[in-house]
Amino acid sequence: MKLSIITLFPEMFSAISDYGVSGRAMQKGLLSLDCINPRTFTEDRHQTVDDRPYGGGPGMVMMAEPLDKAIAEARRQVGEEAKVVYMSPQGRQLDQAGLLELAQRPAMIVLAGRYEGVDERLIASQVDEEWSIGDYVISGGELAAMVMIDGLARLIPGVLGHAQSAEQDSFAEGLLDCPHYTRPEVYQGQAVPEVLLSGNHGAIERWRKQQALGRTWLRRPELLTDRTLSQEEKQLLDEFVQAHKQ
Numbered sequence: 188m189k190l191s192i193i194t195l196f197p198e199m200f201s202a203i204s205d206y207g208v209s210g211r212a213m214q215k216g217l218l219s220l221d222c223i224n225p226r227t228f229t230e231d232r233h234q235t236v237d238d239r240p241y242g243g244g245p246g247m248v249m250m251a252e253p254l255d256k257a258i259a260e261a262r263r264q265v266g267e268e269a270k271v272v273y274m275s276p277q278g279r280q281l282d283q284a285g286l287l288e289l290a291q292r293p294a295m296i297v298l299a300g301r302y303e304g305v306d307e308r309l310i311a312s313q314v315d316e317e318w319s320i321g322d323y324v325i326s327g328g329e330l331a332a333m334v335m336i337d338g339l340a341r342l343i344p345g346v347l348g349h350a351q352s353a354e355q356d357s358f359a360e361g362l363l364d365c366p367h368y369t370r371p372e373v374y375q376g377q378a379v380p381e382v383l384l385s386g387n388h389g390a391i392e393r394w395r396k397q398q399a400l401g402r403t404w405l406r407r408p409e410l411l412t413d414r415t416l417s418q419e420e421k422q423l424l425d426e427f428v429q430a431h432k433q
């Protein structure tokens with residue numbers, strides 16, 4: 188996937204280009220990231236990219252023209268058909284299903300806003316989709332863009348080896364994750380659940396599925412309402428609920 192990021196703080200993106208899964212995806216050439224700074228497209232001495240809001244009120248608003256020019260440059264780089272995505276609390280809430288959709292795209296232009304946001308006329312004329320990482324405001328769209336890019340990078344075919352594959356991700360199944368354990372077998376008197384030491388892969392798989400179902404029921408029951416359970420999953424969950432109520 189070819190990504191072009193419109194941001195006043197390109198240096199921030201080293202957090203995903205220089206580390207981890209997203210960094211490796213870029214080394215493998217499965218993901219490319221190029222940042223474009225709207226300040227490049229200003230003509231005044233102060234390289235002005237923001238101004239006071241019409242109608243008064245606190246903070247500043249990002250001006251349309253430098254962003255328009257930056258997006259035009261981005262289109263030249265990643266192609267005219269790339270969608271322009273804007274990170275904002277007013278956007279569609281990002282979830283695993285949304286990441287899967289985004290990961291299928293060959294290219295994308297991501298607009299990371301600062302201040303109170305962006306002149307609405309730029310959004311109306313240039314933005315195809317608004318996405319949000321959650322119902323809260325942070326100081327800029329950069330971290331939101333990095334969360335989204337990290338999440339979709341894992342889902343690009345070839346990025347994760349089989350050993351780490353994203354298919355088994357709990358959220359890929361619409362459930363919370365099961366507990367995980369590693370050495371030592373007993374830590375501060377707490378032993379690892381016997382089943383995980385049994386070598387019985389069927390029993391281990393069932394236990395993990397039961398734990399994922401049970402924890403989802405305990406912590407995020409609403410995730411279960413829009414998920415149809417198979418007969419076996421219903422049985423595993425009932426067993427967990429009965430045991431929990433003892």
Ligand SMILES: NC(=O)c1ccc(NCc2cccc(O)c2)nc1
Pocket residue numbers: 274275276300301302303304305318319320321322323324325326327328331
């Ligand atoms: N929830 C998010 O994805 C998110 C995204 C950006 C952001 N800050 C910059 C900004 C941008 C636009 C409007 C606005 O009010 C604030 N904060 C949170």
